[in-house]
Amino acid sequence: MTTPPSGPLAALAALATADAPERAPAPAVLADRPDGTVVRSGPTVAKAHAPDADPRDLAARLRIAAHPLLHGILLPPLPVTGPGGFLALADDGRPLTRWPYGSPVRPDDPDAAPWEDAARLLARLHGVEVRRLPGPVPPMRGPAKAARALDRMRGAASGAGAADGAASVPGGLSAAAAVIERAWSRLPAWARAAAPPPRGGTLCHGDLHLGQLVRHPAADGPWLLIDIDDLGLGDGAWDLARPAAWFASGLLAPEIWTRFLAAYRAAGGRALRPDGDPWAELEVPARALTVQTAALAVAKAAAGVRPLDEAGTAVVEACARMASLPAQLGPAELVVG
Incomplete structure (x- = not known):
């Protein structure tokens, strides 16, 4: 823990x-990444959001998170x-927020991972009556996040090649990137953030994984969803797509x-x-999250100039299966390739 x-x-x-300020524990950095920096002091956490975060959309998401309909x-x-x-x-204009500290999922205890709790929280989130929320509600940013991942891959691969020569990019990464691009091109426009989703209107988290759950009050409180940076209106299936x-x-x-799946239903x-x-x-959200x-x-x-783990x-092999099949896959083809 570092001040x-x-x-x-x-x-x-x-x-x-x-x-x-005079009695609070010394602040410590919990995370420091380009898309977010988090500092904790005792029961309180402060977060610097991504430099490109829109303060108006983030303020709307914060109002939603504080609304009584989202309690619990x-x-x-x-x-x-x-x-x-x-x-x-x-x-520098970067948005800052404050939050209660919550206990995260323990990565060293996979058997205790709260998958059913996550599913039930998503079901409740998807059932929120959007018309009762303070508006306007911004769009869910899941597809935009997928598009940014492709941009990041392109930049990292080209940067590695420019710095050290294409041969220095290990593990067949150029070939892997080409496979991913083919799988990406087969997605419908809405899943690539190029069009509105055909099934919108549901309040979605936008980036669901186990790192987005904490217990609050810390240690033994109920599980709650955190990280509202991608919260908004969209297709609720996107929130189920990462585990899928x-x-x-x-x-x-x-x-x-x-x-x-059973807990959600x-x-x-x-x-x-x-x-x-x-x-x-x-099918479509799961393919997008795979890509x-x-x-x-x-x-x-x-x-890191290293091969894939x-x-x-x-997941690259899954993209290869998707890229080799018709654009509209059946569920069995997606699962078993």
Whole structure:
């Protein structure tokens, strides 16, 4: 645990200790990535959002997270500028927010991963009456995030080649990138953030994975969803697509996927039909999340000048299966290739 230095982290440290600056524990950096920096002081967390985050859309998402309809679903933000104000701006314009600290999922205990809790939270989120929320509600950013992953892959691969020569990019990354591009091109326009989704109007998280859940109050409170940067209106199936893609790629055990799916349906989740084959709704989002995951894997491998790891290889292989089949795949083709 390290006390943050001066500069942008100092603004976060000030936010994290705002309630009791003289008595608060020394701030510590929990995460420092290009798309978000997080600092904790005792029961409070402060976050610097991505430099390109739209403050108006983020302010709308914060109002939604604080709304009573989202109580027990999303972790609510803490005020930063007085009653009703949940957003501050750093000197460089980067949005800053405050949150209660929650205990994250333990990566060293996969058997305790709260898949069913995540599914039930999504079902509740998808059932929120959007017309009762403070508007306007921005669009869910899941497809835009997938498109950014492709851009990141392109930039990382070209940068590695420019710096050290194409031969230095290891593990067949150029070939992997080409496979991913073919799979991406076969997605419909809405899944590539090039058109509105055909099934919109549902309040979606936009980036669901187990890192987006915390217990609050910390340690033994109920599970809540965090990270509202991609929250908005869209197709609720997108929120189910990452575990679906992992299952289809062999990265998620069938029994876990079955439990997740059953919990979502039992909780009345609206993104899927109540029984039967779910892949009519899941196929396109699952393909998009597979491509996104593969693109990020290639980008990280290219940046580190190293070959793909086992998980990265699995999702690239899934992209290869998708790229070799007709644009409209059946569910069995997506799962078993």
